[in-house]
Amino acid sequence: MGRILLPALTLICLIAARYLADQVGINGLPAPVGEWIDPLRLSEAAIWLCMAWVAKRAIEVALRRGRNGSDEERIPSIAFDFLGVLLFLVAIIAIAGLVFDQPVSGLLATSGILTGVVAFAVRDLIADIFTGIALAIERPIRIGDWIQFDEGTPQRTGRVVEMNWRAVRMVTVQGRTIVFPNNALSRRDFVNLSLPERHFRTVKRIVVDFSVPAERAADIIMSAIRATPGVVPSQKPLVLIDELVERGTVFSFHFWVPDYPKMFMIERQVVENVLHFLDQAGYAPSYPKLEADIAWQSVSEIDASFDLPDLLHRVPLFSKLSEEERLNLAHQSKEVQARAGQALVAEGDAGESLFVVLAGLAAVHKSVEGKLCRIGQVEPGQVFGEMSFLTGEPRSATVIAEIDSVFVEVERGAMQAIVRENPEIIDQMGEIQASRMNAQEIGDSTDGTRELDDPGFAEKLVKRIRLTFGQPG
The missing domain is CATH 3.30.70.100 (Alpha-Beta Plaits)
Structure with missing residues (x-):
């Protein structure tokens, strides 16, 4: 209400002054000043102008309150500017006809030629004004919208921060200001990135x-x-x-x-x-080749040629294996395909294998008060199920494929032959797994009940692994 208070008080004061002048009987100023200045008519003219001022402010306050003042729904300032010009024009015509007793039709006819000359001189300005009115009515862009010009180059993409009677002002991502005259804006192709939705x-x-x-x-x-x-x-x-x-x-x-x-x-x-x-996952983007010998293969042939030993080498648990040991382990591993929503392992179930994510994404869930709660995810190249694989303990989490995914399953039996030939590998796997669990990496090691702070935890873990693989402790 603060915006309407000043013009309203001014109008009240002018009306009160005019009323007191009538009561006191002031009819004008003494000669010779009174021959040139009529204070009563001037006060009436001031009242008309002040009424236009009050009307403009009242309409502006009512419309802004109806729109809740949000950027997306804010009425462009050009609409209020045009409203003000219209109200003051009506007030001036009323002053000429009602206060100074001038024939309004004759006044308009006399000013017709002058109006035409002025209109021709400021034709671009007039075009901007009427285009601004059209933009305010049709609202193809709003304050806060992101607009793209010139095929979306960053230098010509900006956020609308102001729409007035003359132009639209935008600020780019680089912080620079771009000003488009309304008429020029209407003649250009642009994309509103914020309509119909911001995403x-x-x-x-x-x-x-x-x-x-x-x-x-x-x-x-x-x-x-x-x-x-x-x-x-x-x-x-x-x-x-x-x-x-x-x-x-x-x-x-x-x-x-x-x-x-x-x-x-x-x-x-x-x-x-x-x-x-x-x-x-063991792949890389393509790169230019000087010579290309493309042999068209079936999907099964391509899958058979996939370098699984290299993928296993990327798994920390198997990083200490020799090339021959990884090759033997790869030959005994199998590929598992899972549809979105399919569970690979369930919390509490027995298990003797671990899984390596080859392609896709899987979510790790824990049961809390009978409900599955998502606690993490496993991505290509990561592993889950290693504690069941190493120690035979039940699965400590449920792992569900979030999208159609491909996994490599490594059975404990495939590892036992390697352990028999190289028993020292158990110590290496135990140390690696203890280190990973202390680092809280995702996998079956997400069980918070283990005493990870125990200084002898790694040694105890190695003993459990030896027992599981049938090796002397």
């Missing part, structure tokens, strides 16, 4: 070598997107094969970001995750 879809591309199965590469990319914080979870990502080029298969991956300013950081994190997940 929108963006796309990145990567080239993967032909040796990588397309379905597996798509699963890895999808899991990388799902594992990236900031991606809008309510909108489903999409991974497509765009084309086949000499270097390999071109994948495009589409995902949703909550707002334009966050797009660059989220895009970078998604790409980093895609590269990391591919690397953890």
Whole structure:
């Protein structure tokens, strides 16, 4: 109400002064000043102008309160500017006709030629004003919206901070100000990134070598997107094969970001995750080759040629194995494919194997008061189920595939032959596992009931592993 208080008090004072003048009988000023200045008529003119001022402020306050003052619903200032011009124009016409007894029609006719000359001189300004009115009515853009020009170059993308009778002002991501005259804005193509919703879809591309199965590469990319914080979870990502080029298969991956300013950081994190997940799964993006000898293989042939020993070498638990031992272990391991929502292991169940995530994403759950609570996730290259594999204890968590995923299952029996030939490997695996558990890495080691602070924990763990594998303690 503070905006309407000053004009309202001014109007009351003018009306009171005019009333007192009538009561006292003041009809004018003494000559010769009274021949040029009529204070009564001037006071009436001031009252008309003040009434227009009060009306403008009252309408402005009412409309702003109705819109709750939010940026998205705020009425552009150009609308109030135009309203003010209209009200004061009506007040001036009323003053000319009612206060100074001038014929309004003659006044308008006399000023017609002058109006035409002025209108021609300021035609661009008039075009800006009427375009601004159209923008205020149609609302293709609003204050707070992000707008793209010139095919979305960052230098021509900004947030609308002001819409007035003359122009639209934007601030870019780089902090620079861009001003577009309303008429020029109406003649340009632009994209409103904030309509109909503020979140929108963006796309990145990567080239993967032909040796990588397309379905597996798509699963890895999808899991990388799902594992990236900031991606809008309510909108489903999409991974497509765009084309086949000499270097390999071109994948495009589409995902949703909550707002334009966050797009660059989220895009970078998604790409980093895609590269990391591919690397953890034993793959790498394609690179230019001087010579390419492309042999078309079936998916089964490609899977058979996958370097599983190299993947096992990346698993900390098997990092001390020799190349021959990893090769033997790989030959006795098996691939497990799981659909989204399928449980790989269940808390409390007996188990004798561990799993390495080859492609996809899985969530780790613990039972709390009879309900499964998500406590973490395992990504390509990571392991779960190692404590059951090493010590035979029940599974300490439930692991569920979040999307269609591929795992490598390593049975304890496959490891026993290696342990018989190389018993020292038990000490190495025990030390590695104790170190990982102390670092609180994801896996069956998420059981918080173990005495990890015990100085002799590693030694006790080695004894349990020896007992499980039938070796003397």
